[in-house]
Amino acid sequence: MYIGGEKYNRFSFLVSKENFSYEDFKSVSINEKVYESTYAFGGYYSIGIILKDIKIPSNGHVLLPSYLCPSILLPFKRMNISYKFYRVNKNLEIDENDIVSKVNGNTKAILFISYFGFQSITDSVYNFCKESSLLIIQDEVHGDLSNNKAYGDYIYNSFRKYFPNDGSVIFSKNKIMQDKYTFFSRYKFYKILAQYLRYICTRYDFCFGSINLKISTKANKYYYDLQRNGMHIYDRFLLRKNNVKNIIKIRKKNYDNLFADYNSVFPDGRQKSACPLFFPILVNNRDKVREILIENNIFAPIHWSLPKDVNSVDFSDSHYLSKHIISIPIDEMVGEKEIQHIKKILSKKEIFRELL
Numbered sequence: 001m002y003i004g005g006e007k008y009n010r011f012s013f014l015v016s017k018e019n020f021s022y023e024d025f026k027s028v029s030i031n032e033k034v035y036e037s038t039y040a041f042g043g044y045y046s047i048g049i050i051l052k053d054i055k056i057p058s059n060g061h062v063l064l065p066s067y068l069c070p071s072i073l074l075p076f077k078r079m080n081i082s083y084k085f086y087r088v089n090k091n092l093e094i095d096e097n098d099i100v101s102k103v104n105g106n107t108k109a110i111l112f113i114s115y116f117g118f119q120s121i122t123d124s125v126y127n128f129c130k131e132s133s134l135l136i137i138q139d140e141v142h143g144d145l146s147n148n149k150a151y152g153d154y155i156y157n158s159f160r161k162y163f164p165n166d167g168s169v170i171f172s173k174n175k176i177m178q179d180k181y182t183f184f185s186r187y188k189f190y191k192i193l194a195q196y197l198r199y200i201c202t203r204y205d206f207c208f209g210s211i212n213l214k215i216s217t218k219a220n221k222y223y224y225d226l227q228r229n230g231m232h233i234y235d236r237f238l239l240r241k242n243n244v245k246n247i248i249k250i251r252k253k254n255y256d257n258l259f260a261d262y263n264s265v266f267p268d269g270r271q272k273s274a275c276p277l278f279f280p281i282l283v284n285n286r287d288k289v290r291e292i293l294i295e296n297n298i299f300a301p302i303h304w305s306l307p308k309d310v311n312s313v314d315f316s317d318s319h320y321l322s323k324h325i326i327s328i329p330i331d332e333m334v335g336e337k338e339i340q341h342i343k344k345i346l347s348k349k350e351i352f353r354e355l356l
Contacts, residue, residue: 002202003338004299004329006216007164007195019243030150035171038178039231041185043141043158044224046168048075050137050154053176056081056108062137063102063110065094065120066315067322070307072111072139074224085310086110090317092265094120100128109135112151114143116303116327117274118266126151145248145275161277162247162331164195165238167231182232190219192234247332248275254330255279257339262346262355265325278303278327282356286326289354293326296345300326324356 029035040046056062061082064072076083086102087095092115099110110129112121121138129136138152144162155171166188170176182188194215201212255276259269265280280303283289293300305322312319328342345351 001338001341002297002299003334003342004301004331005198007160007331017241019241019245030155030171033150035150035155035173036175038170038172038176039180039236040156040168040170040178041182041226041229041231042160042166042223043139043156043168044071044074045226045229046156046158046170047072048079049170049176049178049229050156050172051075051079051081053154053172054109054135060106060108063099063107065111065113066310066318067092067115067304067306068113068310069141069304073307073309085315087315088120088318088321090265090320091267092116092118092120092321094122094125096122096125096128099125103132103134107132107134109137109153111137111139113139113141114146114148114274116265116278116280117143117146117148117276118271119143119146119148119273121151142277143274145244145251146271147273147275149273159235159239163239163242165235165242166191167235167239169231178230180230181236182226182228182230185222185226185232187219187222187226188232188234190215190222194219250332250334251275251277251330254334254339258328258330258342261343265321276330279330280325280327282321282324283326283351284324284354284356286324289326289351292348292351293345296341298329298342298345300328303327 038049040049061084062076063086064083065088066085067088073083084102087098089095094112114120121136126136135154136152138150138155140146140148140155141158141161144157144159150171152171153173157168159165159167194212197212197215252270252275255270258264258279262279262281265282270276278301286302290300303325306318310318334342346355
């Protein structure tokens with residue numbers, strides 16, 4: 001039994017029936033707003049495409065949440081675009097007053113993240129942005145399968161958070177001209193190889209150990225070096241194979257099952273619109289807790305180790321989260337048997353006393 005880890009492809013997945021597709025849409029309606037769609041290789045590339053389309057002047061900047069994945073900053077640094085942070089509290093709620101206080105004449109856009117599928121932007125902040133002529137960038141990398149409200153002038157996702165394929169779609173008010181396909185990349189070669197080795201490991205209990213780790217590391221090395229940034233043709237093919245309704249159903253069920261017995265970062269339970277990416281909990285002595293989970297074949301990642309740009313004095317809540325958070329897997333491969341195993345391990349005395 002292996003719980004968590006990166007998505008892998010089953011050989012039967014390649015010949016399974018088509019269940020779902022974004023890619024034939026020339027425009028889509030989300031919450032009665034019409035958006036044009038553009039396909040990119042992944043979320044990192046989508047951010048760069050959006051920033052290029054916005055055309056931020058040299059004296060302009062974008063407001064970013066203080067709790068974020070370090071990779072979000074990479075396109076900004078690569079394109080020499082300035083950014084500032086606004087506060088996010090321990091329950092992953094945005095500080096609206098802090099946002100208002102930090103907006104000035106050089107603020108061109110604000111980025112909002114749907115953490116673990118839970119929407120953070122509110123109606124009042126949306127209205128403030130519109131009154132202040134600020135563009136809204138809505139990060140739905142974690143909220144790809146959530147039925148969240150469309151606030152953004154730009155909305156982007158990352159398919160690999162929920163599916164075994166890469167790729168990203170940008171929804172925007174106007175069509176963005178972009179590379180249509182990526183046909184070959186060293187990243188995809190090593191990524192696909194690693195995925196099928198992991199499938200063999202999981203299916204037949206035959207582990208390639210350090211070999212698979214080396215291949216995955218090599219794949220990640222090449223991810224940020226693509227010359228073309230359109231969605232890979234292999235990923236467009238795989239995207240059609242995902243049974244989205246089933247994935248959403250299982251994730252919601254698993255989240256609610258765990259929330260019945262354990263505290264989440266979100267104290268009020270699952271948002272009605274949310275399809276959760278993980279079940280995030282807070283723990284003391286996280287390294288020890290992760291070690292025990294791994295010993296019991298539960299592979300729980302950390303979202304996130306914050307970039308150095310986010311200082312601990314002004315953004316203490318974000319640093320508290322970064323130090324204590326751990327993400328329990330609840331994906332569609334996690335059935336009732338696996339959920340009971342997770343509960344059993346979380347209830348162990350050496351873990352339970354560390355829960356916050």
